[in-house]
Amino acid sequence: MADSLVLRADRDRVAVLTLNRPERRNALSPGLIRALDGALATAQADDGVGAVVITGAGERAFCAGGDLAGGLGGATGALAAHRERGGFAALIQRLHGLGKPVVAGVNGDALGGGFGLMIACDCAVVEPGARLGTPEINVGLFPMIITAELVRNIPRKILLEMMFTGRRISAEEARSWGMINAVSVAGGALEQAVALAGTMASKSPAILRLGKDAFYQTADLPLEAALKLLHFQLELNLQSEDAMEGISAFLQKRPPEWTGR
Numbered sequence: 316m317a318d319s320l321v322l323r324a325d326r327d328r329v330a331v332l333t334l335n336r337p338e339r340r341n342a343l344s345p346g347l348i349r350a351l352d353g354a355l356a357t358a359q360a361d362d363g364v365g366a367v368v369i370t371g372a373g374e375r376a377f378c379a380g381g382d383l384a385g386g387l388g389g390a391t392g393a394l395a396a397h398r399e400r401g402g403f404a405a406l407i408q409r410l411h412g413l414g415k416p417v418v419a420g421v422n423g424d425a426l427g428g429g430f431g432l433m434i435a436c437d438c439a440v441v442e443p444g445a446r447l448g449t450p451e452i453n454v455g456l457f458p459m460i461i462t463a464e465l466v467r468n469i470p471r472k473i474l475l476e477m478m479f480t481g482r483r484i485s486a487e488e489a490r491s492w493g494m495i496n497a498v499s500v501a502g503g504a505l506e507q508a509v510a511l512a513g514t515m516a517s518k519s520p521a522i523l524r525l526g527k528d529a530f531y532q533t534a535d536l537p538l539e540a541a542l543k544l545l546h547f548q549l550e551l552n553l554q555s556e557d558a559m560e561g562i563s564a565f566l567q568k569r570p571p572e573w574t575g576r
Contacts, residue, residue, distance in 0.1 A: 320350035322372070323358075326509050328365035328516035330358040331420075337373030342382040343428045348402045352409055359413050362575070365516025365523070367413070368508045369436060370420035377419070377445065380427025383454065403428060404460050407435045411531045414524035416515040420508030421495075426483070427451050431461025434468050437527070439495040440508040441486040447494070448483040467534065469494055519557035520575045526552075 322333040332354050334341040341347070351369075358364045371377040410417055419425075419439040424446045425432070433439050433447070441447070449458045449465070458465070458478060465474055473492055477484065486498045499507045515523065529548045533541040552558055556576040564571035 320344075320347045321354045323354055325364070326368075327513060328363065329368055329509055329512045330361070330364045330366075331368045331370065331505075331509060332358070334369070334371045334378055337371075337375070339382060339384070340376035340379035340424070341371040341373070341429070342379045342384075343403065343432075344382040345399050345402060347382075348406055352402065352406050355406075355409050355413060355417075359409075359415065362520075364415065365518075365520055366416040366418065366512035368418050368420050368505070368512045369432070370505050370508065371422050374423055376423040376429070377421040377425040378429025378432055379424060380429045380451070400460075403431075407431070407460070407464055410435045410437075412528070414527060415520070416512060416523060416527065418508045418512045418515075420505040421445055421447075421486075422504050427458060428461060431458065431464050434461070434494065435464050438508075438511060440497045440499050440504050440511060441489065441495050442504045443486055443498050443501055445486050445504075446483040447486065447489050448481065449478050450481040450483065452479060453481040519555075519561065519571070519573045521555055521557045521573075522552060522561075525555070 320335055322335050324331045324333070332351065334347060334351065336342060336344070336347055355367065358367050416438070417436045419433045419436040421433055421439055421441040422445075423442060425441070426446065426448055427450060430447055430449060433441075449461075451458050462478070465478075469477075470492060476482065486495065489495045490498050496511070497507060525548060529545060533544055536544065557571075557573050560573065561571045
């Protein structure tokens with residue numbers, strides 16, 4: 316629907332989800348967060364979707380962060396507002412637990428919560444002119460929820476400088492520090508993100524799900540605990556039909572035919 320807060324357009328096995336508040340630079344209102352979470356849940360349950368791309372409507376911004384003009388919430392009462400703001404934390408968990416690759420096609424600025432949303436995606440392709448960062452400190456706020464995500468993806472000294480000064484960085488700087496995967500040609504972030512997601516979607520959905528879950532489950536574990544969990548996941552991987560098909564296809568020099576089992 317034209318008035319939906321999140322638009323979906325399927326490109327083969329890639330679901331492209333577009334944040335659709337261009338008049339507010341796609342700022343994260345509670346309604347937009349709920350709509351994106353719902354769209355991700357629908358894509359997660361759709362066997363025809365192998366990967367997801369998240370992008371923004373318009374040319375100015377991927378996502379400008381929290382909706383300051385909207386008061387960062389619409390609920391009445393302090394406790395209800397607190398619970399409502401927790402929706403963004405749940406959205407980040409949804410991204411990690413989706414079982415399908417998620418690529419950010421960053422068509423413009425990604426700031427504050429929008430920067431956190433980009434970092435929470437598995438991969439990101441960014442327009443060359445986009446500005447990235449955490450400017451919240453300039454209005455007396457700190458990027459509390461996304462700190463959990465940023466500290467796991469960005470070198471601490473770089474991150475603390477960004478959070479303490481509010482300095483915006485370029486796509487090229489972000490690439491040099493490993494925050495993003497690629498800087499596109501001008502106007503090409505979405506298409507490059509879709510192409511990357513399409514490559515991912517061509518792989519076994521069962522093994523992508525198993526592997527993504529294993530990645531996020533072990534990323535912050537001590538080494539011994541991580542190795543034990545990964546050993547178990549390897550056994551599941553080897554017993555899957557798609558692993559047997561993939562090995563057979565390799566030996567027979569033919570393309571694999573995935574069943575998702």
